[in-house]
Each structure stands twice: as C-alpha cells, then as structure tokens.
Amino acid sequence: MKLFKHLKKISTAGLFGSALLLSACASDGLIRGTGDMGIVIERATGSVLVVDNTKDETITRVNGLGDLSHASAVYSRDARYAYVFGRDGGLSKVDILKGELVKRVIQGGNSIGGAISQDGKLVAVSNYEPGGVRVFDAKTLEMVADIPANDGSKTVGLADAPGNVFMVSLWDDGEIWKLDFSKGLTPAITKFKDIGTNPYDALISPDGRYYVAGLFGEDGLAKLDLWNEAKGVTRILDHYGKGEQKLPVYKMPHLEGWAVAGDLMFLPAVGRHELLVLDKNTWKEVGRIPVHGQPIFAMAQPGGKYIWVNFSVPKNDTIQVIDVQQLKIIKTMKPGKGVLHMEFTPRGEKVWMSVRDENRVDIYRTDSFEKVGSIEATKPSGIFFTDRAHKIGL
Amino acid sequence: MKLFKHLKKISTAGLFGSALLLSACASDGLIRGTGDMGIVIERATGSVLVVDNTKDETITRVNGLGDLSHASAVYSRDARYAYVFGRDGGLSKVDILKGELVKRVIQGGNSIGGAISQDGKLVAVSNYEPGGVRVFDAKTLEMVADIPANDGSKTVGLADAPGNVFMVSLWDDGEIWKLDFSKGLTPAITKFKDIGTNPYDALISPDGRYYVAGLFGEDGLAKLDLWNEAKGVTRILDHYGKGEQKLPVYKMPHLEGWAVAGDLMFLPAVGRHELLVLDKNTWKEVGRIPVHGQPIFAMAQPGGKYIWVNFSVPKNDTIQVIDVQQLKIIKTMKPGKGVLHMEFTPRGEKVWMSVRDENRVDIYRTDSFEKVGSIEATKPSGIFFTDRAHKIGL
Numbered sequence: 001m002k003l004f005k006h007l008k009k010i011s012t013a014g015l016f017g018s019a020l021l022l023s024a025c026a027s028d029g030l031i032r033g034t035g036d037m038g039i040v041i042e043r044a045t046g047s048v049l050v051v052d053n054t055k056d057e058t059i060t061r062v063n064g065l066g067d068l069s070h071a072s073a074v075y076s077r078d079a080r081y082a083y084v085f086g087r088d089g090g091l092s093k094v095d096i097l098k099g100e101l102v103k104r105v106i107q108g109g110n111s112i113g114g115a116i117s118q119d120g121k122l123v124a125v126s127n128y129e130p131g132g133v134r135v136f137d138a139k140t141l142e143m144v145a146d147i148p149a150n151d152g153s154k155t156v157g158l159a160d161a162p163g164n165v166f167m168v169s170l171w172d173d174g175e176i177w178k179l180d181f182s183k184g185l186t187p188a189i190t191k192f193k194d195i196g197t198n199p200y201d202a203l204i205s206p207d208g209r210y211y212v213a214g215l216f217g218e219d220g221l222a223k224l225d226l227w228n229e230a231k232g233v234t235r236i237l238d239h240y241g242k243g244e245q246k247l248p249v250y251k252m253p254h255l256e257g258w259a260v261a262g263d264l265m266f267l268p269a270v271g272r273h274e275l276l277v278l279d280k281n282t283w284k285e286v287g288r289i290p291v292h293g294q295p296i297f298a299m300a301q302p303g304g305k306y307i308w309v310n311f312s313v314p315k316n317d318t319i320q321v322i323d324v325q326q327l328k329i330i331k332t333m334k335p336g337k338g339v340l341h342m343e344f345t346p347r348g349e350k351v352w353m354s355v356r357d358e359n360r361v362d363i364y365r366t367d368s369f370e371k372v373g374s375i376e377a378t379k380p381s382g383i384f385f386t387d388r389a390h391k392i393g394l
Numbered sequence: 395m396k397l398f399k400h401l402k403k404i405s406t407a408g409l410f411g412s413a414l415l416l417s418a419c420a421s422d423g424l425i426r427g428t429g430d431m432g433i434v435i436e437r438a439t440g441s442v443l444v445v446d447n448t449k450d451e452t453i454t455r456v457n458g459l460g461d462l463s464h465a466s467a468v469y470s471r472d473a474r475y476a477y478v479f480g481r482d483g484g485l486s487k488v489d490i491l492k493g494e495l496v497k498r499v500i501q502g503g504n505s506i507g508g509a510i511s512q513d514g515k516l517v518a519v520s521n522y523e524p525g526g527v528r529v530f531d532a533k534t535l536e537m538v539a540d541i542p543a544n545d546g547s548k549t550v551g552l553a554d555a556p557g558n559v560f561m562v563s564l565w566d567d568g569e570i571w572k573l574d575f576s577k578g579l580t581p582a583i584t585k586f587k588d589i590g591t592n593p594y595d596a597l598i599s600p601d602g603r604y605y606v607a608g609l610f611g612e613d614g615l616a617k618l619d620l621w622n623e624a625k626g627v628t629r630i631l632d633h634y635g636k637g638e639q640k641l642p643v644y645k646m647p648h649l650e651g652w653a654v655a656g657d658l659m660f661l662p663a664v665g666r667h668e669l670l671v672l673d674k675n676t677w678k679e680v681g682r683i684p685v686h687g688q689p690i691f692a693m694a695q696p697g698g699k700y701i702w703v704n705f706s707v708p709k710n711d712t713i714q715v716i717d718v719q720q721l722k723i724i725k726t727m728k729p730g731k732g733v734l735h736m737e738f739t740p741r742g743e744k745v746w747m748s749v750r751d752e753n754r755v756d757i758y759r760t761d762s763f764e765k766v767g768s769i770e771a772t773k774p775s776g777i778f779f780t781d782r783a784h785k786i787g788l
Contacts (some may be wrong), residue, residue: 030425031424031425031492032472032474033428033470033473033475034427034429034472034473035429035469035471035472035473035474035780035783035784036471036472036473037472054471054472075429076427076429077429077430077448077739077740077741078426078428078429078431078448079427079428079430079473080426080427080429081427097425097426098425118697118741118742119743120448162697162698162743163761164743182761206697207655207656207696207697207698208697208698208742209656209699227699227719228719261601262601262603263675281657281675302786303555303600303601303602303786304556304601304602305603305621325621325622345471346471346783346784346785347471347512347556347784347785347786348512348602348786349512349556349558367557386427386429387781387784389429390429390740390741390781390784391741392696392697392741392742
C-alpha cells in the first residue's frame with residue numbers, strides 16, 4: 001500500500017477508485033487480517049474511508065455510495081464486507097479488503113438503518129419511505145422478503161436478535177414487530193401493539209434478550225423481554241418527562257449501543273441536558289447526570305469504567321467522559337465542531353471521533369485522554385470497526 | 395483453495411505444509427476476511443487445523459508446534475496471527491491466512507497458558523517450569539520481560555486486563571499479581587498476598603473489572619475488584635466445600651470464560667457433580683445444579699439462554715445444556731468419547747465440539763441441537779475462533 005500513501009498527498013477524492021487497488025492485487029497489501037479494519041462514513045461525498053485501527057491510518061477510499069447524510073453500517077461474519085445503509089434508500093456492499101464497491105441497490109426512497117442476521121445470510125433495511133422492512137440476500141443483494149408496514153408506517157430501531165430474528169419499531173403506528181426468519185425466507189411475524197406513541201429508536205441488549213424502544217410521543221420507554229414474549233411489552237421509566245418542561249429537541253438521540261457498566265445502564269435523555277441512569281436489573285431510574293448539552297450517543301468504553309457522551313447542535317464541539325463509579329463527569333474535551341460519532345477499538349484502548357467540520361477523525365487513548373493520531377476525512381460521521389461483525393444488535 | 399480440497403482426500407498430515415499454500419499466493423484464496431476463521435488444536439500431533447466457521451470446513455493444517463497435549467491460543471488484534479501456548483513451553487506464532495508457522499520459541503520448560511495485551515503488542519506466558527511469567531514482543535517473539543515468581547512458583551490463570559495489564563495467580567505461594575505494562579516494558583508489579591491456598595485457575599470478567607481465582611487447597615474463591623484495588627482480595631463462596639465429602643478430582647475445571655447469563659453466573663464445582671450458581675451482583679451462591687459428572691467447562695452461549703457443560707473422564711462423552719431461566723438441564727447429548735472443548739460461533743448460532751477419541755470436530759445448531767457438520771481432526775482439543783481477538787480476558 002506504499003503506492004497509495006505516496007499518492008495521497010497529490011490526489012483528489014475521485015482518484016482512489018478500485019482500479020488503483022486492483023493493480024496491487026497480487027501484492028501483500030490485500031493479504032491481511034480484517035480484525036483491525038473499519039470504515040468511516042464521509043457524509044457529504046457519498047464515500048467511505050477504509051481504515052486500519054492498529055496503524056491509525058487510512059488504507060483507501062471507496063466512492064459512489066450515494067447520499068450518506070444519515071448512514072450506518074454492519075459487517076459480514078467474515079469481517080470482509082461492509083453493508084452501508086444510506087439516506088437515499090441505497091444499500092451498498094463494500095469489499096474493504098479490495099477497496100471496492102461490490103454492489104449497490106436502491107431499495108427504498110429513504111432508509112434509516114439496517115441489520116444483519118445472526119447467520120450472516122440476510123441483510124434487513126428499515127425504511128421511512130415506503131415504510132416497512134426489506135430483506136436482502138447478503139451475497140447478492142437480491143431482495144428476498146418485503147414486509148410492508150401498516151399504512152406505510154416509517155420503521156425505526158431495526159436490530160438483529162438471536163435465532164435469525166429482526167426486531168423493528170413502527171414510528172407511526174406505535175408497534176414493535178418481531179420478524180422471525182429461522183424457518184426460511186417467509187418470516188413469522190409477531191406484532192406487539194399499543195406500545196406507545198412514536199417510538200424513535202431502539203436497542204437490543206448484547207445478550208439478545210431485551211428490546212427497548214424510546215418513545216418520542218409520550219413518557220417512558222417500551223421494553224420487550226424476548227425470553228418471555230407472552231408477557232408482552234411493558235413500560236419503563238414512565239415518570240420520565242412528567243411535570244418537567246420540555247426543551248426543544250435539536251436532534252434525536254441514538255439508543256443503539258447499550259451503555260451498560262456493571263449494574264448501571266446509561267441512556268441519553270430526549271431534549272434534556274442529562275443522562276438517565278437505570279438499574280439494569282430492576283429497570284428503574286436510580287439517578288440523572290447533568291451534562292453539557294442534549295446527549296446524542298452515550299457509549300460504554302469496552303473494559304473501562306467510563307461512559308463517553310457527545311451532543312447535538314449547538315454543543316456538538318464537546319465530549320464528556322463520565323466515571324460510572326462516581327457518577328461524575330471527569331473529563332470535558334473540545335475536539336472541534338461537529339463531533340458526530342465515536343467508536344472504540346474492540347478492547348477499548350483507543351477511541352476514534354469524527355470531527356465533521358474540521359474534516360478530521362481524531363484518535364485518543366482512553367487511559368490518558370491523550371490525542372495519539374488524526375486522519376483526514378471529508379465531513380466524517382459514523383465510524384464502524386469490524387468487531388461489530390461478531391456482536392448481537394449492532 | 396480448490397487445489398487443497400482436491401488433495402485433501404489423498405494426503406497425510408505432513409503434506410499440508412506452507413509450500414502448497416504459498417504456491418497459491420497470488421490467488422483469491424488468501425484474500426479473505428479473517429472474521430470467520432479459527433484454529434483447532436490437534437493435541438497428539440503438534441499441529442493445528444485452520445478452519446472456516448461459515449463454510450464449516452478445514453482450510454489447511456499447520457504442523458510443527460511441538461507438544462500440544464495441553465494448549466491454548468490467543469489472537470493478534472488484526473485476527474491474522476494465532477499465538478499458541480504449548481505444554482512444552484513452546485510459544486508458536488501461526489499465520490492463519492498463509493497457513494504458516496511464522497516463528498516458534500521454547501520460552502520455558504512447561505507452560506500452562508498465555509494472554510495478549512490490550513494493545514496487542516505483548517504476549518505473556520505463564521509457566522509451571524521455571525515458574526513466573528515471560529513476556530514477548532507480539533511481532534518478533536523476542537522476550538521483552540522476564541518476571542520470576544517467588545521460589546519459582548508455578549503460575550496459573552494468566553489473563554489480560556485493561557490498561558496493558560496482565561493478571562496472574564501463583565499456585566505455590568497463594569498470591570495474585572498484577573503486572574502493569576502501561577508505562578513500558580518494565581512492569582509495575584502489585585502483589586496481593588495470602589489470597590488462599592493453591593489457586594488453580596482464574597477468570598476475568600468481560601468488562602475487565604473482576605479477577606476471580608479458584609482455590610484448590612481450601613474453600614471458596616478469591617476475588618479482586620480491579621476498580622478498587624485498595625480493598626484487596628476478598629473471599630467469595632467461602633462455605634463452598636465445607637462439611638461435604640470431597641470427591642476425587644479427575645481433572646481440574648477451567649474457569650476462563652465467565653459463564654454469565656442475566657444476573658447469574660455459573661461455575662464448575664471442583665470434584666463435584668454440580669454447577670454453582672452465583673448472583674453476579676452480590677457474589678453469593680443462589681443455587682446448585684446437579685449435572686452428569688465433574689464439570690470442566692461451563693460456557694454461556696452468546697445471545698442465548700443456555701449454559702453448555704462438558705465433563706471430565708470417565709463422563710467425557712457427554713454434553714449437557716442448561717436453561718438459565720429454569721435452572722434445569724434441557725438437553726443431554728452424547729457426541730462421542732472425549733468431548734474436550736466447545737467453541738461458539740461469535741453470535742452463537744452454532745457450536746463446535748472437539749470429540750477427541752473419534753478424531754472429529756462436530757458442529758451443532760444451538761437452536762435445534764441438530765448436527766449440521768463435522769470435520770476430521772486428529773485428536774482435537776481446544777477450538778479458538780478469531781473473535782477472541784476482540785475480547786478482554788480470553
């Protein structure tokens with residue numbers, strides 16, 4: 001990959017096509033483990049950077065992924081292919097080893113996220129337009145199932161669960177659906193109705209047991225225990241919001257991630273400048289932590305005692321780090337304007353941060369908070385490392 | 395890899411050297427993701443099989459690893475290199491992509507296990523002979539630190555912890571040592587003394603917080619909270635064993651693995667035909683589950699509600715599956731004689747089992763318990779998939 005490095009200085013984004021890489025096909029560059037790789041979404045240019053989180057550098061850029069102004073990604077189980085879900089309904093399959101766009105389909109008009117099945121064979125996409133969920137063969141990207149929602153409801157919070165199951169929430173209809181593909185390509189669908197008004201996102205616990213949807217239209221969150229489905233959906237934190245003045249919501253927080261440390265779980269409050277702290281065992285609120293702004297992501301550092309939080313505009317130049325034993329902010333950092341996303345290295349020794357308006361991804365040590373690297377990126381947003389391939393619900 | 399497959403039928407173990415694979419160097423075979431790969435230890439022949447857990451097949455065999463009659467392995471952070479710790483003190487670095495033994499050093503006389511540091515740069519080995527811990531550069535296998543134990547005590551339960559720390563227990567001396575490499579190659583050593591007689595193995599919790607050593611010489615287990623080291627080591631389950639008749643111990647159980655499901659933790663009892671069930675939050679025993687024999691491994695299925703258990707001789711032809719909600723055995727299987735180890739695929743849809751005396755590794759679905767595959771292997775024991783690269787304490 002020496003060639004690439006040499007060219008980097010004089011190149012434009014468009015130069016980094018697959019042709020360059022293919023010419024190196026017989027070289028050692030493509031024979032490498034994929035365990036320390038990842039992608040960075042470049043939201044304005046429809047491109048992704050393929051990155052190396054051992055050397056903290058960019059390997060190549062892949063173009064032509066369409067509108068990535070809101071995008072997320074999952075990985076094949078061999079950690080070679082990234083499936084990127086774009087705002088424009090595009091589903092792109094990227095070969096991160098060859099640095100190639102393998103295939104791209106426009107599967108809907110406006111999509112919000114996706115998931116890959118436990119066995120790695122199915123990729124599901126949740127759509128705002130036309131609503132519902134569409135499911136694709138992970139190899140070919142051919143559509144294998146189309147699951148329309150009632151009246152075209154927008155779907156959110158799509159996540160995989162054990163047993164080749166996808167869980168999804170219906171924004172317009174206030175429902176949670178379980179799509180069970182364990183018996184083949186025609187899913188058994190279980191519908192949980194009246195779960196609350198306007199679920200806006202959801203998470204699944206790392207053990208695949210709980211699916212929890214945040215509600216925008218009313219107080220509390222909707223929780224489903226997948227080990228005891230017959231008990232249905234129950235409300236948790238139903239006091240949350242009551243009697244308090246609502247703040248304008250600049251950006252919806254993300255729930256995906258399950259920020260659990262010990263017995264505590266940390267959730268970004270909607271519209272408020274605080275994190276909610278729950279007891280993971282009772283699902284009851286045990287505290288709130290005042291933070292710098294409206295939190296977007298609250299993420300538990302792997303193997304660490306810290307929760308890292310970023311914020312919506314106009315406070316999105318800041319990161320705060322919370323010690324989970326003291327329940328106190330122990331560090332406030334200002335990486336730059338537009339800190340849109342963070343990703344930890346798999347065992348948590350470093351954290352990568354997209355600083356959109358500075359066109360950089362900064363890399364910090366998590367023990368000393370020292371900045372140890374930085375890579376150039378055009379309006380970077382989501383960062384996705386390949387260890388996600390092996391995790392439930394990510 | 396077509397060539398390899400064709401040859402497989404007529405070959406002997408020795409034929410599968412690196413030369414064959416190197417000749418295919420320019421082919422697509424070596425350009426692949428490493429997320430769905432792994433190795434199987436062949437304990438009698440000093441070899442490992444490199445395997446693919448998507449296709450459920452063998453890719454190649456690597457020979458020349460010495461005495462693997464008791465062996466374990468860890469992975470580089472790029473999931474390309476396996477470090478194999480052999481009984482004879484050998485430390486072998488295997489390139490699983492090229493199917494090559496990259497390097498092998500005899501670092502001690504009798505070794506029992508090893509670990510890789512959080513940053514992936516250091517590989518540590520715990521020794522019975524000459525005792526102590528030796529630490530090697532992960533790239534070159536050059537020794538970078540030699541940490542003798544008091545009077546040459548055997549060391550056991552070596553595990554990595556966050557902050558480039560290795561934890562280890564001293565069998566002869568009843569101590570736990572923390573070896574902190576965060577500041578460089580001369581570790582800061584913290585010694586916890588009088589933790590109990592003859593710690594025989596240990597585990598670290600997946601969040602890197604707790605280090606727990608089993609005691610062979612007295613009742614209970616020794617627990618250290620690494621977030622609150624000043625509180626020292628405390629005893630848990632100190633009633634465990636008291637007033638009960640000891641059974642002969644055919645084989646020491648392994649603790650590595652942290653079988654946690656929900657709030658419960660499952661530990662194999664030493665010498666007894668039962669699993670101990672602990673409340674993970676209080677560390678108190680909440681029950682025991684009678685099982686078929688002396689348990690060796692009790693492993694939580696990822697994303698599942700089951701604990702899988704194998705047994706020591708003479709009951710080592712059996713596997714039992716425990717439902718963690720009912721705390722009951724729901725399945726007893728007889729895969730064959732010498733079921734030495736199990737490994738789950740990263741998201742838990744399948745489990746691989748070494749059936750030593752049948753020279754097979756069998757592959758089962760975890761939802762239906764249906765056997766879906768089998769590969770030939772010579773006296774297989776430990777199975778290690780590459781997702782371990784991304785986990786603390788494995």
